[in-house]
Amino acid sequence: MAISFTINGARRSFNGDEEMPLLWHLREEAGLKGTKFGCGIGQCGACTVHLDGDAVRSCSVPMSSLDGASITTIEGLAEGDDLHPVQEAWIEEDVPQCGYCQAGQIMATVAFLKDTPNPTDDDINNGITNLCRCGTYYRIRKAIKRAAENMQTA
Amino acid sequence: MTNLSRRTFIKSGAGLASFAILVSANPRLARSNDTGHITDIGPCLRFSDDGSTVLCVPTPDMGQGIMTAAAQVIAEEMDIDLNAVSVEFMPFIGIIDDEGIARDKDLTQGAGGSHSMMDLWPALRKTAAYSRALLVEAAAQKWGIDASKLSTLDGHVIDAGGRKLAYKDLVATVDINLDQSAVTPKPIKDYKVIGKDARNVAALDIVTGKPVFSLDVDVPGTLHAVIRRCPHLIGKVKSYNEDEVASMEGVKAVVKMDQVLEEDGWRTIADGVAIIADTYWHARQAADALTIEWDGSAATEDDTNIILDKCEALTKTEKLKEVARNGNPEEAFNAAAKVIDVTYTHPSWAHACIEPHNCTAHVNGNSAEVWVGHQNTTRIANIVKRFADVDAANVNTHMYRMGTGFGRKYVQDFVAEAVMLSKKMQAPVKVTWSREDEIEQDYPNHMGAYRVKAAIDKDDNLSGWHIKTALDTGRDWVAKDFPTTAVANSLGEVVSVPNNISHGAWRGPSHNTGAWVVQSALSEAAYAAGKDPYDFLIALYGKSGTIQTPDWPNMDVNYDRHVALLEKVALASEYGKEMPDGWGQGIAVHHTFVSACAHVVDLEMIGDNDYRVHKVTSAIDCGLAVNPLGIRAQVESGIMDGLCAAKYGKLVFEAGVPITNNFDTYQKMRIDEAPPIVNIHIMDFGDTEPRGTGEVSLPPIIPALTNAIFAASGKRIRSLPISESLETA
Numbered sequence: 073m074a075i076s077f078t079i080n081g082a083r084r085s086f087n088g089d090e091e092m093p094l095l096w097h098l099r100e101e102a103g104l105k106g107t108k109f110g111c112g113i114g115q116c117g118a119c120t121v122h123l124d125g126d127a128v129r130s131c132s133v134p135m136s137s138l139d140g141a142s143i144t145t146i147e148g149l150a151e152g153d154d155l156h157p158v159q160e161a162w163i164e165e166d167v168p169q170c171g172y173c174q175a176g177q178i179m180a181t182v183a184f185l186k187d188t189p190n191p192t193d194d195d196i197n198n199g200i201t202n203l204c205r206c207g208t209y210y211r212i213r214k215a216i217k218r219a220a221e222n223m224q225t226a
Numbered sequence: 227m228t229n230l231s232r233r234t235f236i237k238s239g240a241g242l243a244s245f246a247i248l249v250s251a252n253p254r255l256a257r258s259n260d261t262g263h264i265t266d267i268g269p270c271l272r273f274s275d276d277g278s279t280v281l282c283v284p285t286p287d288m289g290q291g292i293m294t295a296a297a298q299v300i301a302e303e304m305d306i307d308l309n310a311v312s313v314e315f316m317p318f319i320g321i322i323d324d325e326g327i328a329r330d331k332d333l334t335q336g337a338g339g340s341h342s343m344m345d346l347w348p349a350l351r352k353t354a355a356y357s358r359a360l361l362v363e364a365a366a367q368k369w370g371i372d373a374s375k376l377s378t379l380d381g382h383v384i385d386a387g388g389r390k391l392a393y394k395d396l397v398a399t400v401d402i403n404l405d406q407s408a409v410t411p412k413p414i415k416d417y418k419v420i421g422k423d424a425r426n427v428a429a430l431d432i433v434t435g436k437p438v439f440s441l442d443v444d445v446p447g448t449l450h451a452v453i454r455r456c457p458h459l460i461g462k463v464k465s466y467n468e469d470e471v472a473s474m475e476g477v478k479a480v481v482k483m484d485q486v487l488e489e490d491g492w493r494t495i496a497d498g499v500a501i502i503a504d505t506y507w508h509a510r511q512a513a514d515a516l517t518i519e520w521d522g523s524a525a526t527e528d529d530t531n532i533i534l535d536k537c538e539a540l541t542k543t544e545k546l547k548e549v550a551r552n553g554n555p556e557e558a559f560n561a562a563a564k565v566i567d568v569t570y571t572h573p574s575w576a577h578a579c580i581e582p583h584n585c586t587a588h589v590n591g592n593s594a595e596v597w598v599g600h601q602n603t604t605r606i607a608n609i610v611k612r613f614a615d616v617d618a619a620n621v622n623t624h625m626y627r628m629g630t631g632f633g634r635k636y637v638q639d640f641v642a643e644a645v646m647l648s649k650k651m652q653a654p655v656k657v658t659w660s661r662e663d664e665i666e667q668d669y670p671n672h673m674g675a676y677r678v679k680a681a682i683d684k685d686d687n688l689s690g691w692h693i694k695t696a697l698d699t700g701r702d703w704v705a706k707d708f709p710t711t712a713v714a715n716s717l718g719e720v721v722s723v724p725n726n727i728s729h730g731a732w733r734g735p736s737h738n739t740g741a742w743v744v745q746s747a748l749s750e751a752a753y754a755a756g757k758d759p760y761d762f763l764i765a766l767y768g769k770s771g772t773i774q775t776p777d778w779p780n781m782d783v784n785y786d787r788h789v790a791l792l793e794k795v796a797l798a799s800e801y802g803k804e805m806p807d808g809w810g811q812g813i814a815v816h817h818t819f820v821s822a823c824a825h826v827v828d829l830e831m832i833g834d835n836d837y838r839v840h841k842v843t844s845a846i847d848c849g850l851a852v853n854p855l856g857i858r859a860q861v862e863s864g865i866m867d868g869l870c871a872a873k874y875g876k877l878v879f880e881a882g883v884p885i886t887n888n889f890d891t892y893q894k895m896r897i898d899e900a901p902p903i904v905n906i907h908i909m910d911f912g913d914t915e916p917r918g919t920g921e922v923s924l925p926p927i928i929p930a931l932t933n934a935i936f937a938a939s940g941k942r943i944r945s946l947p948i949s950e951s952l953e954t955a
Contacts, residue, residue, distance in 0.1 A: 089507065096507045105442035106435015108629070110580055111661040115889035118580065146435035159433040166425040166855055169863060170289030171432035172581045172629030178433060197898035203889060205580040205630045206289045207866020209900030211859070 077141040079104070080148025090136035095119045097135060098145060106146035106175045110203070117202030120176035121145045127183035146175035149182065158182050161219035169206035177202045181216055190220055269319055269333060270300045270354050273394045279311040279381060284333040284350065285342045286315065286601055287428075288631030289863070290920040291856035292342040294427045296350060298853055302419040303354035303411055304361075305378040306393075313427040315625040320604050328607035328618040336602035338636055338731065340819050340918030343852060344778070347915055351411035359409045364396040414850075414914060423855035428627060440599040440626040441584045441658065448586060448654040449478055451647050452509040455496035456485070457666050458522030459726040459882045462497040466518040474515060476508030477501060481650060483643070493728040494638055495646075496667055502651055506658055525726040525882030530573055533698055533725055533879075534673060538571055540696035540721050541677035550706045550718035558690030558715035562681035565690075566754045569677045570743045572946035574670040574698075575732055575875040576884075576892055581629020582664045583640035587647075588654035593620035594645065595654075599628035601636040613642040614649045632867075633731030637669055662887040669730025670877050671738065672699040674723065678747040681715070686755040688748075688766060691716040698723045704740035708817070709748065712771055712785075726882065733867060734818050734921035738928075739946075741816035742872070745929030749812075750942065759933060760796055760813050764789060773817045781820040783847075787911060788815050791824035791845040794907050799826035799843035806830075810938025814929035821848045821917040823861070825930040831938050835953045839869060839931065841903040849917030851908050857919050858906045864923030865904060870895040872928040873948045893949075 074085040079102055086097065093112075098104045098121070107130055110118030114132035121130045122144040149156045155163075158181050168174045177200070184199045185191070191199065196216055204212065272280040283296035297313045300306070320330045330336070333353065334345035358378055365383035366373035368391065376383050382390045414420075431438050456462060468480050479502040486495035499516055503509035540546070559565060586597040587610070594616045596606050603625050607618035628635050640657060648655040659667075674697030681690030691713040695705050697720075705718030732738060752762030767789045772782040792815050795801070801811055808831040815824035828841040842865050851857055874893040878886045886892040932943040941955035 089511075092507050099442075100506050103444075104435070105437040105444075108439075109441065109582065109658075111889050113661075113888055113890060116580070146433075150434060155433070162433045163425065163429045166429065166859065168426050168429050168432040169291065169859055170287075170580065170628060170630045171426070171428060172439060172627075174432050175435045193902060200897050203580070203894050203896060205578060205632075205867075205894065207863045207870070207895075207900070208859070209866060209895075209897040210862050210902070210904050212897060213900070213902060 075135055075139045077138045077143060079143045080145060086135055086138070088135070090134060092135050093131050094121070094133040094135060094138065094143070095130040098130060104145050104147050108172055108175060110173065115203070116173065117180060118173045118176040120179040120202060122179060122183060125183070125186070127180045146179060149178070156182060157222045158185070158215070158219040161215040161222065165211045165215040165218060167208050167211045167215050169208055173202060173204045177204065177212055181219065185216070185220055185223065189224060191216065269316060270357055271304065271393070273397065277394055279306065279394065281306065281311050281313045282316045283313060284316045284319070284335050285346060286335070286337050286599070286603060286625055286628065288337060288601060288628035288635060290337065290342070290860060291426065291853065292337060294424050294856055295343055295853045296346055297427050298419045298424050299346070299350050300354045302417060303351050304358045305380065307380045308419065308424060308427065310381060315603070317625070318603050318607055318621070318623050322619045326611065326618055328604050330604050335604045337631070338601055338633065340821065340920045340922060343916045344918060352409070355411045356406050356409045360404055361393050361396050363404050365391045368396070420852050421850070421854070424853050425855065438627045439581055439629055440586065440597050441581055441629070443586050443597040443626070443656070445586050445588065445597065445654045445656070448656050449502050449504065449651055450506045450509045451500050451502050451643070451655050451657045452506070452513040453483060453498050453500040453643060453657065453663070454513050454516050454518055455483070455498040455663060455667055456520055456522070457883050458520055459525040459528050459879070460493070461520050461522040461524060461882070463499060464519040464521045466499050466516055471501065471512045471515050474508070474512040476504040477512045478503055479651065481647060491726070495642060496639070500643070500647060502647065502655065522882050528725045528727060528879050528882040530673070530879045533723060534571055534573065534675065537673070537675035537696040537698065537723050538569060540723065541569055541675045541694045546694050546696070546719035546721040548717065548719050549702045550710045550716065552710070552713065553715035555690050555692055555715040555717040559679065559681045559692065561683065562689060563684040564682040564754050565679060566747070566750050567677070567679045568747060568750055568944060569675055570746065570944045571675045572673060572739050573875070574673045574727065574877040575871050576665045576668045576670050576877045577632045577634035577732060578892060578894060579628070579630045579632060579634050579664060582659040582661055583635070584656065584658045585641045585644035586654060586656040587641070587644035589614045589616060589645055589649040592616055593622070595622045595624070596641065596645070597624045597626065598641055599626040599635065600641060601628070601631050605636070605638070606641060609638045609641045610645050614645045632733045633735065634669060637730060639667070661889070665877070665887040665892055666884045668877070668884070669728050671732035672697050672701060672729055674698055676704065676743040678743065680747060680751040680754070682751060682755045686757060688713055688751055688755070688762070689715060693717070694719045696721045696723055698725050698727060699729050701736050703736040704743060707740070708773060709744065709766060712766065712769065727879070733864070734924045737816065737818045737921070737925040738868070738871070741814070741925030742928040742932065745814040745816060745926065746932055746943070749929070749933045749936065758802065760792065760801055763792055763813070763815060767792070767815070775820050778820045781917060783817045783820055783822055787822055787847050788817070788824070790909060790911070791815050791822055791847060794845040794909065795824045795826045795843045798845075798905060798907060799828065799841070801826050808938055810934045810936070812930045812932065812934025812937055814926040814933060816926035818922045818925050819918050821846065821919065821922040823847070823923045823926050825865070825923070825927050827927070827930040827934040829931070829934045829938055837935060837938070838899070839901040841905070842901045842927070843905045844923060845907040845909055846919070846922060847909045847911060847917070848919040848922060849913035850915055851910070852916055854908055857908055860919045861906045861923040862904050864921065865927045866895065866900060868924040868927035869899070869931060872931055872946055876947045876950070
């Protein structure tokens with residue numbers, strides 16, 4: 073039986089290998105390349121997407137678990153040309169170096185700020201666990217705070 | 227320098243107004259090509275179908291920011307608003323030599339050694355300035371007035387009366403012969419873009435998830451390859467269950483991959499088995515279902531602990547190979563009031579490039595197309611020539627951003643695999659590595675032991691320096707460099723301890739750990755002399771002298787720059803201030819290639835066996851600063867990379883097999899361990915040319931860290947990683 077879910081608001085159904093991780097459906101079947109493959113074991117967070125609003129590591133989410141799910145990827149974050157405040161903050165703080173992990177960092181941050189709209193440094197330390205090999209953490213921290221501020225005054 | 231054997235505006239077909247300046251007689255540039263716009267792409271500027279302007283930069287970007295900085299140089303010399311253009315990578319624009327080898331011509335197309343900007347600086351400015359001059363001349367002819375009466379602004383040629391012509395409307399109009407030597411780049415005083423902060427030009431694409439990496443490439447008809455490579459450092463396939471996996475869903479072929487070793491034993495292709503399938507997931511599934519019996523008997527002695535023990539033992543032997551000597555070190559040690567004798571060791575580090583290696587290749591008879599993120603554009607054509615027997619001139623390479631590189635993405639292997647498999651399958655083939663592949667098949671940093679003896683004379687000065695290095699590479703730089711060169715009586719000795727590890731360049735090769743050894747030992751010597759390490763370093767670098775680099779004969783690093791860097795970070799960090807118990811500051815300085823950087827680390831011990839870095843204060847000398855915002859990003863990056871490698875970096879080999887192969891066993895730092903405050907000062911010593919940046923901040927951060935741990939806890943870190951050695955230090 074087909075598994076039905078939505079990705080960025082569009083309905084999709086899936087009939088293939090139910091053990092396949094969501095990551096590969098997004099990248100290879102849905103044509104959404106913004107979600108990245110980094111480690112395959114849920115460690116690095118480059119593949120972070122939202123599943124019913126929560127940040128999950130899509131390399132470790134099997135297709136079998138997705139019936140009725142609502143999935144948002146980095147491609148679904150902006151509204152038309154209007155970037156999400158977190159995306160804006162990432163540009164304003166000039167966070168990306170190579171850029172590979174940043175979609176995952178942004179998705180993790182968007183979910184984090186929903187639960188923790190006014191985060192302390194400790195909140196950030198505990199709530200953001202994605203890996204960045206360029207070491208952009210200093211600017212990520214600033215961007216998270218800037219986004220939080222912008223979202224509160226918006 | 228630039229050989230402009232042909233120069234003209236070229237009008238292309240299909241309404242694509244393009245502007246080309248040919249920087250060489252390379253036949254590829256003049257040849258029509260049905261798969262790209264090779265004839266239409268000038269080195270620096272291209273107009274797309276929709277009339278938008280595209281700046282083209284020559285050098286690959288792995289996060290070091292050359293795409294942005296090179297675009298700034300072009301924008302400066304051509305008077306283009308960076309915000310009004312997009313930026314992409316140039317295809318290969320070099321030459322094919324008489325032996326059929328692709329080579330760089332004027333514009334370098336490789337990234338490494340922190341010298342992309344140094345390499346590009348003269349030729350790129352000249353090329354861009356010449357491009358601007360041609361556009362001005364075109365407008366002058368169109369208006370029938372003298373070019374000297376015209377100027378340029380934001381992508382337009384303008385005259386005194388206010389008339390404007392957009393660059394894109396000036397192409398394809400006239401044939402111009404303009405003497406290239408009559409054109410000179412702008413003087414520094416006129417810069418409006420160079421020297422100003424510019425954000426990453428790819429940022430919008432990155433934060434919206436655009437497919438800017440080669441892993442994102444989808445070439446129609448592509449077959450997917452997943453390769454099971456021999457996990458042994460040197461080893462071969464004995465047997466595998468081909469029949470079982472060949473019938474699995476989507477599998478097109480099961481291909482034996484044959485090991486390719488270079489003459490020195492360096493591994494270029496690992497022995498293994500490739501699954502070729504219709505989708506990545508099918509290939510992955512079948513590869514996981516492979517049962518392979520390996521023969522790893524050739525490398526069972528390669529074991530991290532055995533190698534390190536052997537290295538350390540060798541530093542205790544009487545005499546190694548002497549590579550440097552000054553004055554009379556024996557006498558200096560005999561006459562010394564105090565001698566310190568300390569040994570440092572460190573294991574190998576993996577690159578752990580965040581984007582696992584991948585490449586898509588389509589070999590079609592005697593031509594080929596390659597889609598890849600790689601540190602050297604020019605090298606791709608030569609890899610295809612070697613592994614698929616295609617003329618280098620017939621290789622069309624599409625360069626993508628790299629999800630980091632650190633030196634690893636300069637290697638041939640992942641490109642060669644895709645090329646060989648595409649030739650075999652006669653179809654486009656995409657090879658995707660797993661994280662485990664990326665770490666197991668790495669070309670890691672060296673490991674080894676360093677024994678340092680320092681003599682302190684009766685006046686508490688450093689009077690002798692004796693360093694013995696035993697490393698698992700042939701590198702002898704640490705024994706020969708500062709302070710061996712600076713101390714009146716010094717001796718450098720080396721021995722190499724060969725093994726089956728294929729080593730590679732890891733951000734700041736040799737410097738990355740050499741600076742830790744030297745700056746730690748100098749700190750130990752300072753305390754032995756009863757001096758603060760800062761005062762000790764100022765005294766040592768205060769003697770006049772230079773660091774000379776043969777590759778860059780005109781770019782010596784004078785010691786007075788080290789002094790200025792140290793003074794800057796000491797002042798800015800309030801070095802020496804009172805701190806609570808369990809807190810400490812550490813200072814270090816180091817030159818990497820022809821640049822230099824100093825740091826002060828402020829940290830707090832967390833119990834006996836952990837610590838947090840609260841602040842890093844840095845000063846960098848990277849010559850003329852093209853993009854200060856990007857330079858600060860690179861300094862921040864090197865700090866993080868160094869802090870992380872020092873604390874956790876340990877690629878463990880057991881019986882010839884790397885057993886730490888993903889982020890669960892090969893640990894990397896997250897935001898909770900990143901310093902929340904990083905204050906960076908970019909020094910201006912009046913250079914009129916850039917030096918390097920990407921690797922420069924990493925080497926000195928490790929000794930600044932371990933010196934701070936000593937100041938805070940009295941524990942001297944003499945072996946890495948710190949996470950393992952702090953407890954027993």
